[in-house]
Amino acid sequence: MERPRRCALATAxxxxxxxxxxxxxxxxxxxSATAAALAATPAAPAAAVIGRLRGWPxxxxxAVGLSGGVDSSLTAALLVxxxxxxxxxxxxLMSGKGACCAxxxxxxxxxxxxxxxxxxxxxxxxxxxEQIVGFLVEGYAAGVTPxxxxxxxxxxxxxxxxxxxxxxxxxxxxxxxxxARLRHAPEPSGRTQLLRGLDARKDQSxxxxxxxxxxxxxxxxPLGELTKADTRLEAERYGLRTARKPESQDLCLADHHGSMKxxxxxxxxxxxGEIVLSDGRVLGQHDGIEHFTIGQRKGLGxxxxxxxxxxxxxxAMNRVVVAPRAExxxxxxxxxxxxxxxxxSPQAPLNLEVQVRYRSAPVAARLTPLAATAADTAAGRPSxxxxxxxxxxxxxxxGQAAVFYAGEVLLGGGLIAAEDHQ
Numbered sequence: 451m452e453r454p455r456r457c458a459l460a461t462a463x464x465x466x467x468x469x470x471x472x473x474x475x476x477x478x479x480x481x482s483a484t485a486a487a488l489a490a491t492p493a494a495p496a497a498a499v500i501g502r503l504r505g506w507p508x509x510x511x512x513a514v515g516l517s518g519g520v521d522s523s524l525t526a527a528l529l530v531x532x533x534x535x536x537x538x539x540x541x542x543l544m545s546g547k548g549a550c551c552a553x554x555x556x557x558x559x560x561x562x563x564x565x566x567x568x569x570x571x572x573x574x575x576x577x578x579x580e581q582i583v584g585f586l587v588e589g590y591a592a593g594v595t596p597x598x599x600x601x602x603x604x605x606x607x608x609x610x611x612x613x614x615x616x617x618x619x620x621x622x623x624x625x626x627x628x629x630a631r632l633r634h635a636p637e638p639s640g641r642t643q644l645l646r647g648l649d650a651r652k653d654q655s656x657x658x659x660x661x662x663x664x665x666x667x668x669x670x671x672p673l674g675e676l677t678k679a680d681t682r683l684e685a686e687r688y689g690l691r692t693a694r695k696p697e698s699q700d701l702c703l704a705d706h707h708g709s710m711k712x713x714x715x716x717x718x719x720x721x722x723g724e725i726v727l728s729d730g731r732v733l734g735q736h737d738g739i740e741h742f743t744i745g746q747r748k749g750l751g752x753x754x755x756x757x758x759x760x761x762x763x764x765x766a767m768n769r770v771v772v773a774p775r776a777e778x779x780x781x782x783x784x785x786x787x788x789x790x791x792x793x794x795s796p797q798a799p800l801n802l803e804v805q806v807r808y809r810s811a812p813v814a815a816r817l818t819p820l821a822a823t824a825a826d827t828a829a830g831r832p833s834x835x836x837x838x839x840x841x842x843x844x845x846x847x848x849g850q851a852a853v854f855y856a857g858e859v860l861l862g863g864g865l866i867a868a869e870d871h872q
Contacts, residue, residue, distance in 0.1 A: 495676050496528065496684045503532035503672060510534040512623040512670060513615040515541070515607065516561060516569070518554030520692040521627030521673055523561045524685050528672045529625060530565050537619060538562040538569040539611055543578040543702070560691050572614055574606060581605040586703070587717045590740035593765035594849030594868060598701065599657045608665050623668050630655040631674035632666060633859075642666040643792040644860040649677040656808050659853045659863030660789045660831075714740045723768035725752050728761060728777055739763045742770050745778065745845030759844075762869070779842035782815075785852045787826045788833035788864035795819070795833050795862075803855045804837055806846055806866065812855055814840035831864065 492500060503510075514526040516538040529536045540558040555571060562569035582598050582605075589596030608624065615621040629647030634640075642663060647653040661669075673681060685693035707713040718740055725734040734752040736742065742750075746760040750772060759778045762771040783806075788795070796819060803812040815837045822832040837852060846866060853863035 492531075492684060492687065493680065495680045499672050499675055500528055500532045503529060503534065503670075506670075509622065511621055512625045513537050513539040513570075513611065513619065513621045515539055515611055515624060515626040516558035517627070518557035518561075518692065518695075519627065519697070520685050520690065520695050521629075521681060522558075523627075523690045523692040524681050524688070525625050525627040525672050526561060526565055526567065527688050527690060528684070529670070530567065536565070536567045537615075537621065538565075538567055539615060539624075540569065540571050541574040541578075541607065541611070542571055543574055543606070545575060557692055557695065564689075564691065570619075572611075574610065577610065578602075578606050583703070583717075587714075589849055590714060591718055591765070593739050593763035595743045595847045596849045597851050597865070598703070600660045600851055600863075603657055604660045604662075604665075608661055608669070612665060612668055623670055625670035625672060627673050628654045628658065628671050629673055629676075629678075630658055630671050632669060632671060634667065640667075641792065645674070646855070646858045646860065647671075647674045652678050655860045656805055656851065656853050656863075659791060659851060659860060661791070662789070663791075666791070711741060714738070721768055723770070725750065725770045725772060727758075728771055728773040733758075733772065736770050739765060739768060739770055744847040775844070779844050780839075780846045781842055782836060782838040783846050783852065783869075784820070784834065784836050784867040785864040786823060786834045786867050787829040787831040788835060788862055789831050790833060790862035792859050792861050802861060803857075804839075805853045805855065806843060807850055810845075813843060816840075817854065833862075833864070835864070 491497065510533060512529060512534055514522060514529065514536055516522045516526060517540070526536055526538060538558060538561065540555060542555065559569050559571075582602050585601060586596050586598055608626075611624050612622075615624060629649055629652040631645040631647060633643040633645055635643060644655055644658060644661075644666060646655045676684075682693060701710060703710070703713050707716060718738060720737045721739075723736055723739065724732050725736050726732050733754065734750075736751070742760050742763060744760055744763070747757055750758060750760070750770075752758065752772070754774075756774050758772040759775055760770060761773045761778050763769075764771060790796075796817070798819070800817045802815060802817055804815045804817075805812045818836045818838070820834040820836055822834045826832050826834050848866050848868040850866050851863050852866050854861040
């Protein structure tokens with residue numbers, strides 16, 4: 451990555467317990483006028499987090515990954531209040547017509563100025579284009595539905611941020627605003643376990659399953675023990691400019707291009723093909739399999755006597771295969787390129803819970819180890835397994851992650867394989 455641009459190079463100073471109302475750029479409504487009247491001390495959940503941060507073993511020096519949103523903003527504020535030496539680090543991922551990245555850069559810089567900490571911007575556009583844009587285009591063209599967020603966390607964000615912070619600033623830890631928790635095991639294993647965030651509605655551990663141990667052991671997630679409501683309340687207490695900034699509701703590339711369809715249309719030319727029933731009967735035409743995903747029911751553009759769901763994307767024949775819901779369920783799937791996080795790779799069958807999409811509920815399953823393929827090994831995660839679900843599941847989508855849990859502990863996860871490649 452290129453050397454950074456620096457801004458707001460004030461020396462880190464102890465954080466006052468409340469800030470004056472800030473400028474409101476980057477948020478539709480700045481923090482309310484009542485923010486200054488909020489209690490000068492944090493609410494109990496945030497106070498507990500600050501106490502734990504103060505007692506954190508080792509050096510209290512950290513780079514905070516700042517996106518310009520309220521979560522990363524509060525992360526930086528809590529660390530400063532806990533007495534850590536904090537520097538902000540923002541990755542510049544996209545340029546062009548979209549305003550989301552530019553707004554994020556402005557708000558991240560504003561937060562660093564407000565907290566009186568240094569801010570660094572690292573140009574990561576080339577890495578993002580190579581690792582994420584190319585990955586998405588290739589995956590959709592091949593008939594899978596890629597999961598870019600977990601790949602971005604591993605290849606674009608966490609590892610590169612740690613490398614840059616250590617090389618350029620001598621900082622060995624990164625903090626972010628993710629709603630997840632870490633548990634550092636004692637020796638001799640020394641393994642860092644990844645746990646769900648306490649806010650079940652905001653838990654983001656699913657997207658972190660692919661991070662290696664050497665990264666997890668150097669991370670700090672202050673918001674893992676807070677709810678989103680706690681975060682908003684504390685951001686208002688500090689008077690942070692991002693306290694009421696709305697959350698993005700879509701993939702960053704979709705926001706940037708206006709929609710996911712617009713993004714895909716910019717990279718993949720229309721490729722007309724057939725929409726067929728599972729028995730081969732042709733029902734209609736489509737303009738590209740990349741615009742469909744497994745389980746999809748709406749927007750198929752075909753009529754039938756009962757609702758139809760996408761059950762397969764046949765890239766070789768450029769076909770979208772649909773069927774009634776009764777034919778759409780699956781009793782199991784194969785998962786490849788598994789990254790085992792909180793336990794060693796099992797050598798025998800294991801009962802666990804699995805989450806097959808970010809918003810889906812975990813379900814009971816039995817995992818049976820399989821021999822790794824060359825693709826698993828090439829990905830640096832030579833582990834593969836078959837899952838058998840306790841109950842039939844729908845929308846099992848090749849390219850998405852199957853993430854394994856034992857209660858709140860994330861055991862590991864991998865990518866769902868296409869049926870034809872199992």
